[in-house]
Amino acid sequence: MAATPTRPRMPRTADPARRRLVAGLAAAPFATLASGSPGAARAQAGDARWPGPIFDAHLHYNDEAWMGPHSLEDVFGRLQRAGVRGIIANSRPNEGTRSLANATERARAAGVTVVPFVRLYRNRADYNSWFADPTIVDLVNTELAAGTRAGPYRGLGEFHLYDNVNANGPVARQLMRLADERGLAVLAHVDDVAVDRLMAHGPGARLIWAHTGIGGTPPERVRELLQRYPKLIGELSYRPGLIGEAGGLSPAWREMLSAFPDRFLVGSDTWVNQRWMAYESLIETARRWLADLAAIDPRAARRVAWDNAATLFGLPEPG
Numbered sequence: 001m002a003a004t005p006t007r008p009r010m011p012r013t014a015d016p017a018r019r020r021l022v023a024g025l026a027a028a029p030f031a032t033l034a035s036g037s038p039g040a041a042r043a044q045a046g047d048a049r050w051p052g053p054i055f056d057a058h059l060h061y062n063d064e065a066w067m068g069p070h071s072l073e074d075v076f077g078r079l080q081r082a083g084v085r086g087i088i089a090n091s092r093p094n095e096g097t098r099s100l101a102n103a104t105e106r107a108r109a110a111g112v113t114v115v116p117f118v119r120l121y122r123n124r125a126d127y128n129s130w131f132a133d134p135t136i137v138d139l140v141n142t143e144l145a146a147g148t149r150a151g152p153y154r155g156l157g158e159f160h161l162y163d164n165v166n167a168n169g170p171v172a173r174q175l176m177r178l179a180d181e182r183g184l185a186v187l188a189h190v191d192d193v194a195v196d197r198l199m200a201h202g203p204g205a206r207l208i209w210a211h212t213g214i215g216g217t218p219p220e221r222v223r224e225l226l227q228r229y230p231k232l233i234g235e236l237s238y239r240p241g242l243i244g245e246a247g248g249l250s251p252a253w254r255e256m257l258s259a260f261p262d263r264f265l266v267g268s269d270t271w272v273n274q275r276w277m278a279y280e281s282l283i284e285t286a287r288r289w290l291a292d293l294a295a296i297d298p299r300a301a302r303r304v305a306w307d308n309a310a311t312l313f314g315l316p317e318p319g
């Protein structure tokens with residue numbers, strides 16, 4: 001924790017999510033998540049699983065989900081079966097988020113608290129241009145003013161910056177200032193250099209770092225950022241190196257989560273329908289590594305699974 005490592009560079013092309021988008025959205029790489037089939041390799045992990053409530057801090061309900069096979073009923077059914085009791089809902093376009101947040105009775109019946117975030121995307125093209133498009137700020141302000149039946153929007157994002165230079169663009173600056181002033185959290189899929197830049201624009205904003213560095217930011221650099229920015233929180237979907245032998249945590253991440261139990265969140269990242277199809281197994285994967293953490297420190301597992309999100313958003317205790 002003491003040493004200051006040299007800053008690693010993440011080549012833009014090393015970002016697997018960018019490659020997926022550029023390649024036209026191929027199937028999700030379940031293998032890298034060790035999540036898919038509960039078959040051979042996973043069977044050795046034993047049956048240890050974190051049994052408590054889970055908050056899913058990275059959930060999309062994009063139009064191909066609700067226009068396709070994943071109705072609201074399907075989605076709330078999956079959340080309920082997975083034991084997910086709270087979600088950050090954010091979607092391209094924002095209609096998906098609104099439909100989740102406005103389905104208050106269904107959410108109550110499923111025991112799910114919906115925490116809505118405004119996404120910056122009307123369509124896929126916006127992923128690669130929002131940071132240079134001032135109309136995105138208007139979109140955000142309109143959405144914030146409208147709110148939802150589940151209450152006001154609590155954050156902005158997920159947004160992507162595939163080139164960290166765009167973290168210094170006018171729209172990113174404006175939105176980080178807005179988040180800081182309005183007490184909104186920000187869910188950002190960015191590299192470590194962009195974390196520094198975004199925090200400089202909105203030092204008071206709570207930045208949820210989607211995937212905690214999907215390009216594999218070295219753990220020592222993640223620690224350095226967590227120490228420098230008390231409002232930085234890591235979300236762990238797709239985090240390279242998180243999962244080790246037999247579905248538990250890798251040694252590096254067991255150490256990380258034990259050292260910073262109040263700074264991480266669980267996420268599913270339902271960015272394509274394949275992720276919705278696999279939703280329960282994605283959450284089950286998280287329950288496996290949470291059990292590994294609980295074996296060292298049960299309170300740390302509870303924090304990562306639920307309490308950190310509850311503190312962040314003032315959530316009621318799940319019944």
Ligand SMILES: [Zn+2]
Pocket residue numbers: 058060158210269270271
């Ligand atoms: Zn995402």
